[in-house]
Amino acid sequence: GENVEQHPSTLSVQEGDSAVIKCTYSDSASNYFPWYKQELGKRPQLIIDIRSNVGEKKDQRIAVTLNKTAKHFSLHITETQPEDSAVYFCAASRDNNAGNMLTFGGGTRLMVKP
Amino acid sequence: DGGITQSPKYLFRKEGQNVTLSCEQNLNHDAMYWYRQDPGQGLRLIYYSQIVNDFQKGDIAEGYSVSREKKESFPLTVTSAQKNPTAFYLCASSMIAGSSYEQYFGPGTRLTVT
Numbered sequence: 404g405e406n407v408e409q410h411p412s413t414l415s416v417q418e419g420d421s422a423v424i425k426c427t428y429s430d431s432a433s434n435y436f437p438w439y440k441q442e443l444g445k446r447p448q449l450i451i452d453i454r455s456n457v458g459e460k461k462d463q464r465i466a467v468t469l470n471k472t473a474k475h476f477s478l479h480i481t482e483t484q485p486e487d488s489a490v491y492f493c494a495a496s497r498d499n500n501a502g503n504m505l506t507f508g509g510g511t512r513l514m515v516k517p
Numbered sequence: 518d519g520g521i522t523q524s525p526k527y528l529f530r531k532e533g534q535n536v537t538l539s540c541e542q543n544l545n546h547d548a549m550y551w552y553r554q555d556p557g558q559g560l561r562l563i564y565y566s567q568i569v570n571d572f573q574k575g576d577i578a579e580g581y582s583v584s585r586e587k588k589e590s591f592p593l594t595v596t597s598a599q600k601n602p603t604a605f606y607l608c609a610s611s612m613i614a615g616s617s618y619e620q621y622f623g624p625g626t627r628l629t630v631t
Contacts, residue, residue, distance in 0.1 A: 409559070437619070447560070492560065507560040510558065510559050
């Protein structure tokens with residue numbers, strides 16, 4: 404089955420700096436890679452996702468890059484703000500009509516210091 | 518809040534008792550999922566269902582059971598056979614066809630067994 408490794412497990416940055424979280428996956432058939440943000444005591448929420456036919460996707464201060472050959476993908480947050488502080492999870496799945504079975508990474512706790 | 522609800526928010530049980538966690542969605546999603554989240558760890562899949570009256574085991578199904586009698590509902594029973602049931606349980610739902618495979622999460626149930 405799929406295995407997703409996520410690094411680092413904790414990340415502390417100064418407000419305004421950039422943050423990068425990296426994930427690797429094992430199943431070369433995986434083709435859908437979402438990122439979820441979970442604030443303390445709240446539910447995970449999708450912040451951005453990418454499919455394997457695209458190498459990069461941006462949404463304002465957030466971007467995700469995908470390297471299919473190396474089987475890794477990364478989340479980039481620029482101009483970090485205190486409200487970006489949360490736990491971020493990457494995931495991978497095979498996107499097919501039988502459903503969307505996500506395998507999650509272990510999470511990264513991002514702390515943005517004002 | 519995404520149209521997926523879980524109850525109760527907090528649940529306390531004595532060891533040896535079965536307990537059922539509720540999950541309801543009004544998003545007309547075909548697929549529903551149960552995850553377990555332990556402190557500092559990622560989400561691990563317990564069970565999933567793609568259609569009414571059908572469900573499959575995830576990575577950590579031992580000691581759990583589910584039913585899917587209605588499209589809107591996917592209750593999870595934590596049985597006395599689950600050796601370490603204290604955890605945060607998250608339910609999610611998604612479409613299984615179309616352009617979006619985003620999983621929408623409920624607010625979670627924190628189960629404590631003593």
